[in-house]
Amino acid sequence: MNNNDTIFALSSGRGKSGVAVIRISGDDLGDMAARFIGRAATPRCAYFTNLKDNAGDLIDQCLVIYFAAPQSFTGTDVIEIQCHGADAVIKKIFEYLTTLGARMALPGEFSRRAFYNGKMDLADVDGLAALLDAKTDMQRKWALRSLSGGDGKTYATWRRDMIDISAYAAAILDYDAGDLPGNIGEVLKQRARKLYDDIMRALGHSNAARAVRSGINVVLAGRPNVGKSSLFNTIVGANRAIVSDIPGTTRDVVSADVDIDGYLVHLMDTAGLRDSATDAIEKIGIARTRDEMADADIIIHVFDAAPNATAAANEIIVINKSDLCDTRSDDAICISAKTGAGLDKLMAELRRRLHSITDGADTDVVINARTKTLLEDAAANIRDAIAAGDNWDIFAEHIRRGADAVGRILGTISTADVMDATFGQLCLGK
Ligand SMILES: Nc1nc2c(ncn2[C@@H]2O[C@H](COP(=O)(O)OP(=O)(O)OP(=O)(O)O)[C@@H](O)[C@H]2O)c(=O)[nH]1
């Protein structure tokens, strides 16, 4: 698996650009670098060079940087060519590199090398994938936290602790009680309980990480004709949803992604809720509204008169059409989608709710779907260990399984499918 044949890929984005970066990874690329620049390359120095093909024809004027192993992204020798970002130039350089025996890299192959060469653990790879996907500032910050190694350190500490506890528990079986500290059993249980609490606390914040990474679902719901679509269009800043005075105008879920305070928000306009709907399509629309409400992180419940409902924890109650009537309520925000009155208050409340989803989760590991399942597995094993009483072989075995689960998060213990799924998230050139 750990075969450092020479691979290359475009590491910058596709399309016409001022500069494109082509990355090459392999063993002993010093000769290749020297060939490009016409003399021996000092690592980490930038060389302006007329890059020529095998026939001596100029391909492009480039900057070439040589990174000697292990001080490179992949831990192998790496050459970066910065050329002009034209498709024809990139294609020609690729052809040239192929004649030198290099091949096009697979998606995620550079990071796979970095992993095998000890430059990254799988938590870092998850962080890198999240960073490359980041559209908003909050996504960028969270991905960087995960990428900068904090998560890997926490997981590694947990794993070491578990291996240690498991080893001591096994020792209780193997050694005479007189040779061991008197309270060793109690100490091991206390340590296991602390680990369990730490992991459960991290899991408790996994919703925050999910919300930042995948976006926060905000659903506009309410009776027909109250102005949901009008409000949706106002927040999105474009006429995306049809507005009319006919109740039941919106039949399907209309959604748009908006960046609010650095959070990626999936804003959804829905079919108005009414029991009297007879139209089959409207009924399907209402069922969809209910599905979206069930999955919502935040519901903006819109009324056009005094609300007849109390707000659920994830609901913001809004009374629209304040330009027409003067309904007031202490628990509701009065707005007019038509004149814009009160919208600042609604947006301030929405921002407060968005922040509260992630508040307090700042110091914990950034959990994704893969790590969540493994952490749940680890926690369940620690719980079973604690429940094993003084049955120390069962205690040791469960803690060891917990350590394996955390090892899988880091890739210390791995299977081919985990590797493929993790590196497959990455694009070409990473
Ligand atoms: N005066 C006034 N009219 C509004 C306001 N907001 C919406 N309307 C009007 O109310 C009617 C219904 O608006 P929509 O935005 O289509 O209402 P909806 O809640 O999406 O309705 P359905 O899709 O049928 O569920 C339209 O005629 C809008 O112009 C407002 O703040 N003031």
Ligand SMILES: [Mg+2]
């Ligand atoms: Mg509508």
